[in-house]
Amino acid sequence: KNEVEQSPQNLTAQEGEFITINCSYSVGISALHWLQQHPGGGIVSLFMLSSGKKKHGRLIATINIQEKHSSLHITASHPRDSAVYICAVRSGATNKLIFGTGTLLAVQP
Amino acid sequence: NAGVMQNPRHLVRRRGQEARLRCSPMKGHSHVYWYRQLPEEGLKFMVYLQKENIIDESGMPKERFSAEFPKEGPSILRIQQVVRGDSAAYFCASSPSTSRNTEAFFGQGTRLTVV
Numbered sequence: 001k002n003e004v005e006q007s008p009q010n011l012t013a014q015e016g017e018f019i020t021i022n023c024s025y026s027v028g029i030s031a032l033h034w035l036q037q038h039p040g041g042g043i044v045s046l047f048m049l050s051s052g053k054k055k056h057g058r059l060i061a062t063i064n065i066q067e068k069h070s071s072l073h074i075t076a077s078h079p080r081d082s083a084v085y086i087c088a089v090r091s092g093a094t095n096k097l098i099f100g101t102g103t104l105l106a107v108q109p
Numbered sequence: 110n111a112g113v114m115q116n117p118r119h120l121v122r123r124r125g126q127e128a129r130l131r132c133s134p135m136k137g138h139s140h141v142y143w144y145r146q147l148p149e150e151g152l153k154f155m156v157y158l159q160k161e162n163i164i165d166e167s168g169m170p171k172e173r174f175s176a177e178f179p180k181e182g183p184s185i186l187r188i189q190q191v192v193r194g195d196s197a198a199y200f201c202a203s204s205p206s207t208s209r210n211t212e213a214f215f216g217q218g219t220r221l222t223v224v
Contacts, residue, residue: 033213035213041217042215042216042218043213048212088152090211094157095204095211096154097142097154097213099144099152102151
């Protein structure tokens with residue numbers, strides 16, 4: 001079993017829909033990151049969370065430390081949101097990142 | 110303030126050749142992490158370095174792979190005698206410290222293709 005699990009693996013949505021991507025982890029963490037990667041592209045950090053909730057534009061990220069669970073929400077989705085969204089946790093003495101397998105999101109116009 | 114710089118962006122090597130991947134961390138950052146993304150797989154930790162020291166290489170294959178981060182210059186990930194299975198995207202991330210509140214700054218990656 002992976003230490004970081006994401007769901008769903010693939011998600012297709014219509015423009016304007018509200019989207020939720022979930023992440024569960026089984027290790028102790030110092031922080032959780034949500035990352036975005038476009039096909040063939042680099043990796044961009046969207047959020048870093050250690051507790052509570054953060055909002056940036058149409059994106060909202062929440063974390064429940066007790067339940068070891070985080071969610072990424074996209075409101076009013078747009079085709080330009082189409083990308084792979086990756087959950088990663090910082091763990092261990094060296095704070096290396098452990099990644100989920102990613103969620104491939106396609107937002108159709 | 111330039112971000113994390115990786116070069117080359119794309120690298121093609123024949124089987125048996127050597128591949129050298131470079132990573133210049135953000136200004137003021139002295140910690141470098143290398144991650145590998147195999148085709149159709151998630152990212153995996155390879156190695157963590159501070160200036161002149163390898164701190165954690167638990168994710169590095171035991172043979173053919175090495176990494177360094179000299180006092181001057183970029184961090185180098187070196188793959189000797191490449192094989193087709195080494196084809197992947199290699200990402201570097203840097204941080205100023207290992208504090209729990211460190212953001213994740215990634216380079217654009219080097220896409221290695223072994224032919």
